[in-house]
Amino acid sequence: MGWRVLFTTPRGIEDVVAEELRALGLPARPRAWGLPGWAWATVKAPLELARICYQARTIFRGMLVLAEGPVRRTPEGLRDIYELVYELDWTAWLLEGATFCVRTKRHGDHAYHTPDIERTAGQAIVDSIQRRAGRRQRVSLKEPDVSVRVDVNGPTAVVGLDFVGEEALHKRMFRPYDHPAALSAVLAAAMVWASGWLDEPERGLLDPMCGGGTLLMEAASLLRKIPAGYFRKGKFAFRLLPYFRERGVDFDALMAEWDAQIDWARTAPIRGSDVSPKHLEGARLNLEQARVLDTCELKLLDVEKLPEVGWVPEGGVGAIVVNPPFGVRSGTPRKARRLHGLLLKAADYALDARGTLVVITHRPEWLEAELDAYGFAVERRYAVLHGDLPADVLIVKRVDGASQAQEQEHEEG
Ligand SMILES: C[S@@+](CC[C@H](N)C(=O)[O-])C[C@H]1O[C@@H](n2cnc3c(N)ncnc32)[C@H](O)[C@@H]1O
Numbered sequence: 001m002g003w004r005v006l007f008t009t010p011r012g013i014e015d016v017v018a019e020e021l022r023a024l025g026l027p028a029r030p031r032a033w034g035l036p037g038w039a040w041a042t043v044k045a046p047l048e049l050a051r052i053c054y055q056a057r058t059i060f061r062g063m064l065v066l067a068e069g070p071v072r073r074t075p076e077g078l079r080d081i082y083e084l085v086y087e088l089d090w091t092a093w094l095l096e097g098a099t100f101c102v103r104t105k106r107h108g109d110h111a112y113h114t115p116d117i118e119r120t121a122g123q124a125i126v127d128s129i130q131r132r133a134g135r136r137q138r139v140s141l142k143e144p145d146v147s148v149r150v151d152v153n154g155p156t157a158v159v160g161l162d163f164v165g166e167e168a169l170h171k172r173m174f175r176p177y178d179h180p181a182a183l184s185a186v187l188a189a190a191m192v193w194a195s196g197w198l199d200e201p202e203r204g205l206l207d208p209m210c211g212g213g214t215l216l217m218e219a220a221s222l223l224r225k226i227p228a229g230y231f232r233k234g235k236f237a238f239r240l241l242p243y244f245r246e247r248g249v250d251f252d253a254l255m256a257e258w259d260a261q262i263d264w265a266r267t268a269p270i271r272g273s274d275v276s277p278k279h280l281e282g283a284r285l286n287l288e289q290a291r292v293l294d295t296c297e298l299k300l301l302d303v304e305k306l307p308e309v310g311w312v313p314e315g316g317v318g319a320i321v322v323n324p325p326f327g328v329r330s331g332t333p334r335k336a337r338r339l340h341g342l343l344l345k346a347a348d349y350a351l352d353a354r355g356t357l358v359v360i361t362h363r364p365e366w367l368e369a370e371l372d373a374y375g376f377a378v379e380r381r382y383a384v385l386h387g388d389l390p391a392d393v394l395i396v397k398r399v400d401g402a403s404q405a406q407e408q409e410h411e412e413g
Contacts, residue, residue, distance in 0.1 A: 002042040004065040005049045006160065008168075009058065010187045011037040012384040013393060017058040023269030024055055027297045033153045035107060047249065050238040053163045054229040054258055057189035057222060060168040063160040064094075065147050071157045075111045078120045081150065081157055085124035091133050093161055095242045099140035100125065102160070103147055108154040121150040121159070145240045164274040165237035172217075173231030177282025178291050179212030183323045183360065187226075187384065189218040191393055194382070195319040195358045198222055201268035203318025203355075206301045208346055209339070210272030213296075215321050220270050220292035225261045231290075264291070272314060273301040304342050308348035317350040319358065326389070333363075340366040347396070348374040357396040360384070364392040375399050 007028070009017040014030030017039050021028035026048065028041035039059070043049050046064055053062040066088055102118045102125070115228055122139055125148065130138045147162035168185045192198070192215065192251040201223050205213045221228075238244065239251050274280045280300050287293040288377060299311055306312060324343055327336030344367065345389050347357045357376070361367060364381070371377060380395040 002044050002187075003046060003049070004068075005041055005043050005052075006063045006065060006158070007039045007041075007056075008060040008063075009039050010060070010184065010190055011038055013041050013058075013190045013194070013382045016190045016382070020056055020058045020189075020193055021052065023405075026052055033107075033156070034140070035153065045254045046241075047254075047366055048242060049163055050236070050244075050251075051254075052260055053236065053238065054255060055227040057168070057218060057228045058169060058186055058193060060186055060404050061162055061164045062227055063162050065158055066158045067159040069157055070111075070155055070391045071107070071152060073110045073155065077110060077152075078112050078116055081125045081152070084119050084157055085121045085150065085159055086128045087129065088159065089132065090125050090129050090137070092243050092246075093241055094125070094129065094137055094146055095240060095245070096133075096135055098145040098240055099138045100146040101139055101141050102145040102146055102150055103151065105152050106152045108152070110152065117150055117152060121148065121382055132147055146237060161237075161241070163236065163238040165235050166236060167232070169228050171232065172228055173289060175212070175308075176285040177212050177279075179214070179279055179282060180324065181323075182212050183214045183386070185214055185218060185228075187360070187386070188214045188321075188323075189222060191215065191360060192222055192320050194380075194393065194395055195321050195356050197319035197321070197356070200318055203352060204269035204271070204316060205319045205321060206271045206273075206312060206317045206350055207271050207322050208299070208301070208306055208320065208343070208350075209322055209324050210274050210283050211222075211276075211279045211323070212273055213298075215272055215323065216272040216283065216296050217287055217290045217292060217325070219321065220287070220295050221290060223268055223293065224263050224266050224292065226291070226352045227255075227258060227262075229255075230259065230262075267295040269317075271299070271317075272296060273303070273306070274300040275300070275302045275359070303339065303346050306346040312350045314349055315352045315355075315400075317355060318352055320347050320351060320355050321358045323360045323386075326386075326391075337363070337366045341370050343410075344370050344374050344376065347376070351398065353398065353401040355398065358393065359396065360386060360393050361393050362386065362389050362391045364394055367394060367396070
């Protein structure tokens with residue numbers, strides 16, 4: 001027996017999230033209820049969930065499941081939700097004086113809506129605590145101390161506690177520079193995982209359109225095993241739960257213990273370049289703030305020039321992980337399309353024989369049209385969301401293990 005836990009993840013890339021969670025010692029399964037954006041697992045004790053929420057870089061949130069039960073899709077379903085929530089002993093989870101709110105995600109057809117569920121479940125918690133402890137628990141919709149989750153998926157409701165807090169885990173730290181088209185740090189971490197680079201980091205990683213440096217920051221932080229929560233230690237909701245206070249859990253001491261896995265001295269060749277001096281300076285500031293600048297090399301460089309300048313040795317990189325412009329938030333689609341082609345040329349030059357190119361793009365067809373010409377093929381793909389935009393993460397490999405440029409040289413020689 002144990003406690004069931006749920007994680008919210010970037011949609012479409014749940015298999016990669018499950019891999020990271022396994023590496024952190026938690027055998028997790030992708031897509032709870034078959035739904036994208038979720039993963040689930042069983043922990044022996046709630047403290048294990050706190051550790052995972054502190055360490056994992058590919059999840060948005062972790063939730064401890066307190067109850068699951070059937071709910072009708074008719075208006076009576078709200079009665080089912082009230083009873084499911086009311087029966088729980090909330091005094092174990094909500095300190096006297098702590099504020100709470102209920103947050104809901106609903107999938108499927110129901111005769112009621114998300115706000116109805118939140119209101120009903122909130123009332124059930126207030127009533128339940130009033131009956132057991134004779135006190136009235138305060139609700140706060142803005143920045144509550146404890147966030148209760150009541151998610152309704154078709155005929156099932158799941159009641160749980162959010163262990164992360166108001167800000168999801170994509171907020172790693174204060175970022176000195178905000179790139180206007182920055183990638184979510186959680187998705188960036190999943191892309192680095194998907195590249196396989198962490199198995200052999202000495203082969204090198206490159207982001208030739210690095211913007212504010214999100215992908216470089218995630219790569220270097222994963223390399224050094226820096227927990228996602230390292231710079232936001234005070235913000236975790238699990239710190240306020242009476243369950244842990246009653247057991248004398250000292251989270252400051254525990255986090256220091258969890259931090260013992262960090263290897264600040266570990267380095268690997270991590271390179272980032274961008275055509276914009278402003279973004280590159282922003283990346284430098286962000287990487288410095290994340291305490292990984294010393295393992296990253298930055299260069300002002302047009303991706304078109306990458307095969308010419310000798311900054312990256314030919315065939316000297318194990319993984320390129322990149323988020324080229326889509327031509328939606330800035331630039332034009334024509335320019336963005338051309339950059340997709342230039343990216344393949346740069347990848348053909350820089351990747352070693354077993355190298356992997358991981359690209360997030362809103363227009364996969366722009367890459368696919370030119371893959372053959374460079375002897376590349378898509379090995380895997382994940383349909384994800386980048387902000388609100390549907391996008392694909394493509395995992396691209398060489399078909400025959402040699403670059404076109406290298407082959408040409410061979411023939412001419
Ligand atoms: C979508 S943004 C990358 C955002 C980045 N992943 C982040 O999270 O901050 C694309 C970047 O490509 C850069 N870029 C555009 N054209 C380029 C070129 N020809 N060579 C190199 N970088 C270029 C832009 O300056 C921009 O910073």
